[in-house]
Amino acid sequence: MALTYDDIAEQQADIVGPLLPYFRAPLPDGQFIRGVLPSPPPSEAVRVVVGPPRGGTPDGMTVWEIPLRTAGDAGDLAGADDVLGMVRALHTGTQIFSSSRTDTVMGMRLVRVDPAAVEPADPDEGDLALVVLRTLLHPWTEERPVPRLRGFLLRDPDRMRLYCDREGDTAVVAADVRLSGALTAVLAALPSLTEEEGTAPGDADPHCSRLVDLTGW
Template sequence: MAWEIPLRTIDDPEELAGPDDVLGIVRVLTTGTQIFSSSRVDTVMGMALIHVDPAQVDPVGPGECDNAFTILRTLTCPWTEEQPDPRLRGFLLQSPDRMRLYVDHEEDTNVVAADVRPSGALTALLAALPSLIVEVERTVPGDIDDPHCSHLIDLTDW
């Protein structure tokens, strides 16, 4: 199935829909059962094509996984050509609002696990993460029950 979503609004043809608007519409279209009039359904390259009228769709805001995706995208696709620092080695969603990031820093190959809260202040956390993972005082004391890292840092309340 394919959707054709106009990027210009009917109310103001000069105004473009933003990425959050389009994502909100796609969230609605991919959730639950949708009924479209036959005048809005077509076919293209063997797929059903739905001509979406944004005025008829009430966009849905971000879900709980969107912030986790933002963290992962930022760590894997930096805006610069340089190697990301810290480098993401893996992740584990532990609950809807707790995520463990496995990262390493510069030339150090020891993997650090950092527990973060996706609903927290993401911009500040992602900007400070390179310096936070090397602060020894943030290390969780005692043995950690995670064979994928050398030590754990709890940043859920940061």
Template sequence: MTVWEIPLRADARTEDLLGGDDVLALVRALHTGTQIFSSSRMSTVMGMPLVRVDPTRVRPASPDGAEGMLTILRTLVCPWTEEQPEPRLRGFLQRDPDRLRLYLDRGEDPDVAAAADVRTSGALTALLAALPSLIEETEGPPEGDPHCSRLVDLTSW
């Protein structure tokens, strides 16, 4: 276990603060590959190594497909509103590293009514906001998938 001390100001000369996405990109980079830190930036806290990170010296890492998939699933299952999302997520199937099939239903119809294929590396915020209206655009029953009555391909959306 390692403790990372990341200042919220990347540059002490400016008033700009790092955002949540910036900090996550730094943590992603710190957990990728071998990192070498000078002993002046290292100490211990509660028996764990403490590394004082200089954000100007760490190149932030981009999110991967798994992070996009978790964002989609987390948003559909635990939205930031008190109301339950419509349509509801009933299940999912990872088709390949950048493609996810979402199985969705409506509250009044508990049968799985539609499936939507989405890219995990696409514009997730826009897709998730538009998903309720997009799944109404039926493309017919999917071949070889007994879990839904229709499929919408949103991978190029």
């Protein structure tokens, strides 16, 4: 069955939640997941941002663009465990990439990963235990909060960018929030995100169509 971009958007949203615990768990080389970004359409991929646990500058981070399916594959899309296994493998040992697969985005190094060239790392006992506990505490439901979270990016110690969309509309709207800000005010503002005018990010952030600043809330 042919997949639509709605299917890709759904899978991007599904991947965000399971990767959140690894925001604080180091990768094999000591780097950390700093963000999960929805690759701009029509790309069938997800972008995982890695860098130091705190601070850091964009040029010290790497964005791994990981396809959610291989070329010509009409089967199941890659899930969060597949993506995590790929990222762990990429941070084990020395990796060399041709210049044709590298670029920059938002000041960060972007690498378009070829899944055929990377052997994903197997899940460890902590991963397996987390799946069991997460399933018991947060069983799968078809209902999602509105707006739907498609990704996030920690931009500095007190600033995070959230990437959201609404049911029936896969256009991504980003919102900058302060981590030390009033959480209840931000949660109240998020449902009306797509109704705000915001600003067009242009080439500054290709992962969203509009950007809303909620750091003053």
